[in-house]
Amino acid sequence: MxxxxxxxxxxxxxxxxxxxxxxxxxxxxxxxxxxxxxxxxxxxxxxxFSVVFFLIGARLVQYGIADPPTTSSLGSPTVVASRPDIVDRNGALLATDVNMVSLYADPRRIVDADEVVEKLAQVIPNLDWGETHKRLRSGTAFQWLKRQLTPRQQAAVLALGIPGVGFRPEKRRFYPGGATASHIVGHVNVDNQGLAGMERHLDQQGLSDLRAAGMTGDTPLEPVRLSIDIRVQNIVREVVATAMTTYKAEAAGAVILDVDTGEVLAMASVPDYDPNEPSRTLPDGNVDKEYEKGWFNRVSNATYEMGSTFKSFTLAMGLDEEKITLNSVVDASRPIRMGGFTIRDFKGKNRALTIPEVFQYSSNIGTAAIADMVGIEGHQQFLAKLGLLSKMETEMPGVATPTQPRTWKKINSVTISFGHGVATTPLQTAVAAASLINGGSLVPPTFLRRSREQAKLLSRTVIKDKTSADMRHLYTWNGLKGSGRSAQVEGFNVGGKTGTADKVINGRYANDINFNAFVAAFPMDRPKYVVLSIIDAPKTGEHGGRTAASTAAPMIKSIISRAAPLLGVQPRFGSPNARYSLSDY
Structure with missing residues (x-):
């Protein structure tokens, strides 16, 4: 039922x-x-299904509006952080970061290393096959394959579809001006760490420590404003590069300095290099020797016997110690014999000379007599007071230390009086010369912006106001009647002192190889800037000469004639032979 x-x-x-x-x-x-x-x-x-699709859509929107990741999830090297832009005194860009990508691999996921190397070599030129293959077979979790790819290379690698390789966002430093200010700005390595110039200075000021502590990232940093004017810098570099070629020299350089603030307006040394490619190599893998030499800044990183430019300091010493006046007369009628050496004048007058004539004719005999009046100890102390015997303090890394005799004897004091026996950097010489004509204040040089008020706090008086007025008169005198005539620019009242020194080769002076320099100031009726030029081992010069008057002085003329208007100096016509005191500034 x-x-x-x-x-x-x-x-x-x-x-x-x-x-x-x-x-x-x-x-x-x-x-x-x-x-x-x-x-x-x-x-x-x-x-x-609606809930699932909503969650997926929300996640896609989140990924779309989020900032791109700056690091890889793999255990990779230190995170590359942003560096501040570097700009000139007017805000023109000198260095900045550019977003790039680098290629890496996880060797544990690579199936066929040979195939991967062959494919990558098709799109990446100059790929090191052996090194890449070694990295792919390492069995580690992370290996760089190629740093800083171009967008086209990245797209080509993506098209290959190779498993186990990927890209990581990075920063690359870009220098719009190329080699124009390479020795000042410096450069960084592939990890964006400063290696030279102001780039290295930034790291020394704590940027590298912050990066190591993980306290930096993609946040834009305040630009670093330098003291240089890139327009003037371009002129200076062009002039020294042309001079090196025209005069068939080994090297050349120049610097422009504000005498009141110590700011470096321009500084160039050639040969130089492109900071965008600081480690360029030749096809055979050897470092390009010219680029290797180009890293060396001869204006601040090298020392030279500055020749007769040192006579400026010897005469200033005699005037400041009141051993002489502009009306004094010294005997330059016969050579000086001392310690087995004979000191002569180049094209000497063989007669008594006034102090302006000693400067005008660049008399070794007259200058030595003034040094002898002051004495060995006083001479050494005066040069030390001008900062010519010790390492210069400035932001630029790698500044050279001057050399001097271990023990100063009378022969040392005599030869140093006209620029032989002490080697110092051209930049130090320019700084010391600025103190002679700016009223007597030694202002430390700077590659950063500085006001006059800040400069006064850092400066110290090294000579009397009257001594400075006398030196302005001597510079003006030599610019009109002496070796400075080759540097004269009408309307800008250029004054200065040449220096032609026999170059030291293997510990001995070479009679046929010169190191030439010219230190100048303008306008001499109210000096604002010091300009110093150097040229190493020129084989020829203006009218066939090889002295500073034929090589270094014409460089100064070209620089001032082109740069003075950009620096805001108005031409002034009339007699520049007047004397001025500190109250005129």
Missing amino acids: ISFVVRLKRRAHFIVRRRDAEGRGEFIGTGVRRRRQARQRLGILIAG
């Missing part, structure tokens, strides 16, 4: 539900029940 009822129920097209509270029953067909269940299940599926 029971089995009969069950069979009937299975064949039925309806079911009987229990009665409700009022005792009423309800008959529902099985087809209706199944359709209701299907609709419920479909609703649940639709709701589930």
Whole structure:
């Protein structure tokens, strides 16, 4: 009976539900029940898929508006952080960061290292096959394959579809001016760490420590404003590069200095290099020797015997010690014999000379006589006071230390008086010369912006105001009547002193190889800037000469004639032969 009822129920097209509270029953067909269940299940599926698609869409939107990642999840080298832009005194860009990508590999996921190397070599020129293969077979978690790819190279590698390789965002330093200010700005390595110039100075000021501590990132930093004017810098570099080629010299350089603030407005040394490619190599893999030499800044990182430019300091010493006046006369009628050496004048007058004539004719005999009046100890102390015997303090890394005799004897004092026996940097010589004509204040040089008020706090008085006025007169005198005539620019009243020194080769002076320099100031009626030029071992010069008057002085003339208007110096015509005191500034 029971089995009969069950069979009937299975064949039925309806079911009987229990009665409700009022005792009423309800008959529902099985087809209706199944359709209701299907609709419920479909609703649940639709709701589930909607939630999943909503979550996926929300995540995609989040990825779309988020900043791109700056690091890889792999255990890779130190995070490359942003560096501040470097700009000149007028805000022109000298160095900035550019976003790049670098190619890396996870060697554990590389299936066929040979195939990977062959594919990458098709799109990456100069790929080191051996080194790349070695890295791919290392079995480590992270290996660099190529740093700082171009966008085209990145796209080409992506098209290869190689598993186990990827890209990491990085920073590359870009120098818009190329070699124009390379020795001042410096350069960085592939990890964006400063190696030379002001780039290295920034790291020494704490940027590298912050990076190592993980306290730097992509946040833009305040630009670093230098003291140089890139327009003037371009002129100076062009002049010294042209002089090196024209005069067939080994090297050349120049610097412009503000005499009141100590700011370096321009500084160039050639040969130089392109900081965008500081480690360029020759095809055979050897470092390019010219680029290697180009790293060397001869204006601040090298020392030279500055020749007769030192006579400026000897005469200033005699005037400041009141051993002489501009009206004094010294005997230069015969050579000086001392310690087996004979000291002569180049084209000497063989007569007594006034102090302006000693300066005009660059008399070794007259200058030696003045040094002898002051004495050995006083001479050494005076040069030390001008900062010519100790390492110069400035932001530029790698500044050379001057050399001097261990023990000063009389012969040393005599030769040093006209620029032989002490080697110092050209930049130091320019700084010391600035103190002679700016009223007597020695102002430390700087490659950063500095106001006159800040300079006064850092400066110290090294000579009397009257001595400075006398030196301005001597510079003006030599610019009009002496070797400085080759540097004269009409309207700008250029004064200065040449220096032609025999170059030291293998410990001996070479009579046929010169190191020439010219230190100048302008305008001499109210000096604002000091300009110093150097040229190493010129084989020729103006009118066939090889002295400073034929090489270094014309460089100064070209620099001042082109740069003075950019520096805001107005030409002034009339007699520049007047004397001025500190109150004129």
